[in-house]
Amino acid sequence: MPSPLGPTDFFALEAGEYLERLARLAATSGGPPSEEFVRYARALRGSALMANQPEITRAAGALEGVARAYHDRARAWDAALAEVVGQSVDDLKRLVRQAREWTADDSARADRLSRALESISGRPPEGSRPATRSRGELNAGVRAFVAREGALVASALDRAGRALEADPAARDPLHNILRRMQSLRGLAALTDLSPLPEMLDSLEMAVGGLLRTS
Numbered sequence: 001m002p003s004p005l006g007p008t009d010f011f012a013l014e015a016g017e018y019l020e021r022l023a024r025l026a027a028t029s030g031g032p033p034s035e036e037f038v039r040y041a042r043a044l045r046g047s048a049l050m051a052n053q054p055e056i057t058r059a060a061g062a063l064e065g066v067a068r069a070y071h072d073r074a075r076a077w078d079a080a081l082a083e084v085v086g087q088s089v090d091d092l093k094r095l096v097r098q099a100r101e102w103t104a105d106d107s108a109r110a111d112r113l114s115r116a117l118e119s120i121s122g123r124p125p126e127g128s129r130p131a132t133r134s135r136g137e138l139n140a141g142v143r144a145f146v147a148r149e150g151a152l153v154a155s156a157l158d159r160a161g162r163a164l165e166a167d168p169a170a171r172d173p174l175h176n177i178l179r180r181m182q183s184l185r186g187l188a189a190l191t192d193l194s195p196l197p198e199m200l201d202s203l204e205m206a207v208g209g210l211l212r213t214s
Contacts, residue, residue: 008100011051015096018044019089022063026086031077037067043205044092046198055102055110056095062114063088065121074122081120088117146193149184153203156180174207 021040025032045060066085069075091113098106160173181200 007051011047011053012096012099014047015044015051015056016093018047019093019096023086023089026082026089031070031082034067034071038064038071039201041067042197043201046195046201049195049198051099053099055107055114056092056099059088059092059095059110059114059117062117062121063092066117069121075120084116084120088113146184146196149180150196153177153180153184157203171211174211177207178204 018040022037022044025037025040041060041064045057045064048054048057048060063085066075066081066088070077070081075081091109095106095110095113156173156177160177163170163173181204184196184200
C-alpha cells in the first residue's frame with residue numbers, strides 16, 4: 001500500500017504544476033498574458049508560504065515582482081527577460097525538488113535567485129525592506145472591514161455548498177463567491193494580512209476549476 005503524501009510531497013506536486021504553467025507562459029511568443037503570469041507566480045508564492053518554505057517563498061515572490069513589473073508595463077517583455085524568466089523557473093523547479101532534503105547550498109542558490117529577480121523588478125533586497133506592519137498597527141476600520149467582508153465570503157461559500165448539494169450543475173453560486181471576493185481583492189492593506197491573500201488565491205483557483213468543469 002503506497003504511503004500517503006506528506007505536506008512537503010503535496011507542496012512539490014502543487015508547486016510543480018504552477019511552475020509548468022509558468023514555463024509555458026515564459027515560452028509564449030511575444031510575451032505571456034500578464035494577468036496569468038502574475039496569477040501563477042502569486043499562486044506559487046502562496047503555496048510555498050503555506051508549506052513553510054521561506055527561501056522558496058522569497059524567490060517566488062521575487063518572480064511575482066517581475067510579473068507585476070511586466071503587468072504594469074514598468075518592464076517590457078523582450079528576449080533577455082524571456083531567457084531570465086525561463087531560467088528562473090528552471091531554478092525554482094530544482095529548489096522545489098530539494099524541498100524535502102534542503103541544504104545550505106540550496107539556501108544560497110535561492111538567495112542568489114531572489115536577489116537577481118528583485119534587481120530586475122526594482123524591489124529592494126530583502127534586508128533593506130521596511131518591516132511589515134504588525135497586525136496591531138492596522139487601522140481599526142480596516143480590521144472591521146476585513147472581518148465583515150470575510151464573513152460575507154464565508155456565507156457565500158456556505159450557500160454555494162448547499163446549492164451544489166441540491167444541484168451539482170449550478171454555477172450562479174460559484175459566480176457569487178467570486179463577486180463577493182472582489183471587495184477584499186481591492187483592499188490595499190491586503191498584503192499585510194498574510195495568509196489571507198494566499199487563501200483568496202487558492203479559493204479563486206478552486207472556484208475557477210469548478211466553473212470549467214462540465
